[in-house]
Amino acid sequence: MTLHLPAPLSASQWCNEQRLLQKSIGYVPTMGALHPGHLSLIEQAQRENDVCCVSIFVNPLQFNDPDDLIGYPSNLDNDIRLLESAGCHMVYTGTLGEFFPEVEDIHQIDSCDPGPAAKGLEGNYRPGHLQGVYQIVERLFTTVGDCRAYFGEKDFQQTLVVKNLAEKMQQTGTNVEVIVCPTVREPSGLAMSSRNTKLGDAHSCTAALIYKALGKAKSAWQQGIRVAEKLEDIMLDTLQHPDLKVEYAAVRDPNGWTENSPDYPLKQAQALIAAHLGGVRLIDNLCLSDDLLE
Ligand code: AMP
Numbered sequence: 001m002t003l004h005l006p007a008p009l010s011a012s013q014w015c016n017e018q019r020l021l022q023k024s025i026g027y028v029p030t031m032g033a034l035h036p037g038h039l040s041l042i043e044q045a046q047r048e049n050d051v052c053c054v055s056i057f058v059n060p061l062q063f064n065d066p067d068d069l070i071g072y073p074s075n076l077d078n079d080i081r082l083l084e085s086a087g088c089h090m091v092y093t094g095t096l097g098e099f100f101p102e103v104e105d106i107h108q109i110d111s112c113d114p115g116p117a118a119k120g121l122e123g124n125y126r127p128g129h130l131q132g133v134y135q136i137v138e139r140l141f142t143t144v145g146d147c148r149a150y151f152g153e154k155d156f157q158q159t160l161v162v163k164n165l166a167e168k169m170q171q172t173g174t175n176v177e178v179i180v181c182p183t184v185r186e187p188s189g190l191a192m193s194s195r196n197t198k199l200g201d202a203h204s205c206t207a208a209l210i211y212k213a214l215g216k217a218k219s220a221w222q223q224g225i226r227v228a229e230k231l232e233d234i235m236l237d238t239l240q241h242p243d244l245k246v247e248y249a250a251v252r253d254p255n256g257w258t259e260n261s262p263d264y265p266l267k268q269a270q271a272l273i274a275a276h277l278g279g280v281r282l283i284d285n286l287c288l289s290d291d292l293l294e
Pocket of ligand 1: 031150194
């Protein structure tokens with residue numbers, strides 16, 4: 001099948017037609033530069049639905065750093081080839097003007113409250129980022145309509161914000177079930193990311209310290225440590241490296257997100273790290289309290 005890149009209105013029409021044919025839609029929003037992490041979401045969407053659609057849109061609203069937006073990797077021809085061979089049924093894109101037809105320029109886009117999960121961590125270090133995600137995902141969900149939408153656990157805080165959005169949209173009649181899929185990693189443990197292409201070999205080795213730190217926190221959890229601060233110190237020790245500039249190495253209760261580290265003994269825990277390395281910002285996280293061995 002040859003995939004074209006319809007604009008949001010045509011994409012919306014295609015999705016409506018699928019629903020009229022009683023077909024369930026699995027939807028994967030992306031910013032392109034696709035890698036096996038994205039493809040795992042697409043495979044799951046295909047397994048669990050009759051048809052699968054993907055969007056590719058590098059959303060300027062979620063870039064708090066203009067240089068990050070300018071340098072964001074893009075390889076549309078390759079993305080389309082990958083999606084064709086993955087058997088994706090529809091891929092769409094758009095412009096900010098198409099997603100927000102009611103405003104004349106992006107500064108007029110209303111600010112919104114992305115909810116409590118946008119507070120702390122990414123909310124502190126990337127001001128406006130999760131609000132930008134919330135704003136565009138609201139339009140992406142409106143375009144696709146009722147569907148199952150697949151997101152990567154790699155962007156853990158984003159999954160909480162998007163679940164909150166889906167709940168809000170349900171009140172106005174759009175039913176999106178948000179499904180969170182496991183993080184796909186390099187053999188070194190480094191979480192796959194479009195930005196990894198900008199890491200050289202030496203930095204890739206150092207980047208593996210992030211997963212090592214998450215693993216150490218998990219071992220400590222398995223040995224009975226339940227205090228966020230102690231788990232955070234263990235991660236910070238492992239992340240000691242002159243090239244790695246750690247923004248946070250934090251633990252949160254995944255079922256009761258708080259802006260700051262919980263000061264009570266945890267029953268569930270998610271460890272989250274953000275660090276800069278060689279001009280690239282890397283994030284990763286791991287559930288400490290499940291029994292899964294990654
Ligand atoms: P992005 O193109 O970076 O906006 O990512 C699109 C979707 O792919 C998001 O839901 C990400 O969380 C997800 N994703 C990115 N990297 C990975 C990965 N390594 N494993 C699983 N999902 C991922």
